[in-house]
Amino acid sequence: MRVVVVGGGVIGLSIAWRAATRGLAVTVVDPEPGRGASGVAAGMLAPVTEVHYGEEELLALNLESARRYPRFVADLEEASGIRTGYRASGTVAVARDADDLAALDELVDYQRGLGLDVERLRSRELRRLEPGLAPGVRGGAVVAGDHQVDPRRLVAALLIACRRAGVTLRGERAAGIRRRSVILSGGQAVDGDAVVMAAGAWSSGLEGLPAELAALVRPVKGQIVRLRGAGTPAISRNVRGAEVYLVPRSEEEVVVGATVEERGFDVEVTAGAVHELLRAAIELVPDVTELGLVETAAGLRPGTPDNAPLLGTTAWDDLVLATGHYRNGILLAPVTADAVAELLATGVAPTEIVAFSPRRFERVLT
Ligand SMILES: Cc1cc2nc3c(=O)[nH]c(=O)nc-3n(C[C@H](O)[C@H](O)[C@H](O)COP(=O)(O)OP(=O)(O)OC[C@H]3O[C@@H](n4cnc5c(N)ncnc54)[C@H](O)[C@@H]3O)c2cc1C
Numbered sequence: 470m471r472v473v474v475v476g477g478g479v480i481g482l483s484i485a486w487r488a489a490t491r492g493l494a495v496t497v498v499d500p501e502p503g504r505g506a507s508g509v510a511a512g513m514l515a516p517v518t519e520v521h522y523g524e525e526e527l528l529a530l531n532l533e534s535a536r537r538y539p540r541f542v543a544d545l546e547e548a549s550g551i552r553t554g555y556r557a558s559g560t561v562a563v564a565r566d567a568d569d570l571a572a573l574d575e576l577v578d579y580q581r582g583l584g585l586d587v588e589r590l591r592s593r594e595l596r597r598l599e600p601g602l603a604p605g606v607r608g609g610a611v612v613a614g615d616h617q618v619d620p621r622r623l624v625a626a627l628l629i630a631c632r633r634a635g636v637t638l639r640g641e642r643a644a645g646i647r648r649r650s651v652i653l654s655g656g657q658a659v660d661g662d663a664v665v666m667a668a669g670a671w672s673s674g675l676e677g678l679p680a681e682l683a684a685l686v687r688p689v690k691g692q693i694v695r696l697r698g699a700g701t702p703a704i705s706r707n708v709r710g711a712e713v714y715l716v717p718r719s720e721e722e723v724v725v726g727a728t729v730e731e732r733g734f735d736v737e738v739t740a741g742a743v744h745e746l747l748r749a750a751i752e753l754v755p756d757v758t759e760l761g762l763v764e765t766a767a768g769l770r771p772g773t774p775d776n777a778p779l780l781g782t783t784a785w786d787d788l789v790l791a792t793g794h795y796r797n798g799i800l801l802a803p804v805t806a807d808a809v810a811e812l813l814a815t816g817v818a819p820t821e822i823v824a825f826s827p828r829r830f831e832r833v834l835t
Contacts, residue, residue, distance in 0.1 A: 470494065472813055473651045473661035475643045477502030479620060480791050480798055481667035482627035483806035489634035491814050496637040496659055498651055503624035505669045506798060509693060509768030511716045511724045514538060514800045515615040517585045518560050518709050526824050527777045531797055533821055534804035541803035548633060551626035554619030554718065560707040561599055563609040563753055569711045570607045577610050587612050601703030601754050617707055617716050620799050645676035649787050663813055665789045670769035672792040679784050681831055686793050688734050688769035692742040693726040696760035703756035713749035723760060725750045736767040770795050780805060781818050781826040790827045
């Protein structure tokens with residue numbers, strides 16, 4: 470069984486690695502593996518703090534992937550010899566004023582109603598847990614199960630694990646797609662028994678895609694800031710406010726994100742966005758002012774009409790979509806990789822991805 474994967478972000482590489490370890494012959498086509506959204510992402514693994522009203526099916530998939538994370542990174546670290554920066558340190562959601570607190574209380578009620586593990590904290594309890602928070606914060610909640618990983622380390626580890634598992638990496642752009650074949654920008658065809666479309670925000674752009682798929686994925690811009698300073702970061706867990714989140718990394722780095730903007734394929738970093746991210750971060754954690762500004766970046770999330778991924782076969786049974794992971798692609802890598810590798814190896818979609826079949830849009834679009 471030969472599989473051609475278009476796109477070497479966290480999703481394409483995770484699938485390639487898991488499929489190759491099951492004995493499939495895998496080729497990944499990507500001119501710049503790891504340079505898409507996966508190289509920009511903050512790396513929060515946050516099914517609970519990211520839950521949105523009405524997205525319970527997606528929550529179940531996110532929770533399942535979070536459950537699989539420890540095993541996924543253990544396997545990957547062993548296969549690659551690279552540490553992924555996975556940290557089971559939890560998250561605090563923080564309300565800065567009365568409006569934030571009212572919204573947070575409502576969200577905590579909703580989360581608890583879904584049976585999720587969330588503990589509401591008063592301001593003093595919150596600051597005892599995270600002394601770096603501003604004295605004025607009004608209260609919050611601790612979510613013990615929402616963790617983090619370093620996406621750049623994850624991608625580096627996946628590239629090595631893929632090579633060691635025998636995956637062929639073709640450093641070229643795919644221009645078009647045919648039944649059982651990917652056409653490279655130079656005109657050459659790479660044939661396979663199945664093609665996996667995992668090109669993130671670019672997944673709808675390939676010439677020759679079935680018409681009903683050509684408009685499903687759109688880019689959603691996100692800007693982010695990386696800060697660094699000597700000594701330990703001012704916080705020990707992910708901190709999520711109403712306008713901004715902060716993710717502390719073990720090597721003295723704090724990632725502050727992120728904007729959500731509908732601007733097509735624009736990836737310019739703007740002064741206004743950086744200003745807003747830093748202002749909101751400093752309001753929550755004042756010591757952030759002392760940190761050095763080491764990087765600003767913008768990436769493109771692969772968005773879909775219902776914010777949920779596209780996982781499974783299409784009207785072409787040899788074309789599998791694994792894209793549209795929007796805000797949660799880092800979190801969803803383990804479950805996506807396991808499920809798509811299973812689908813490729815057996816021809817049967819595992820139950821956890823059935824609700825995310827791309828075919829759910831066929832009726833709407835025809
Ligand atoms: C600012 C920001 C913060 C985020 N924070 C988080 C977070 O905290 N937690 C989380 O879970 N998710 C987060 N995300 C979302 C996450 O980054 C994405 O959902 C995820 O990276 C998608 O992975 P992917 O592999 O599908 O796409 P990408 O990582 O974008 O990879 C797509 C790949 O396809 C390649 N490609 C494109 N076109 C072609 C072509 N024609 N031929 C061949 N290859 C092609 C590109 O070079 C790229 O390598 C964040 C995103 C952004 C932008």
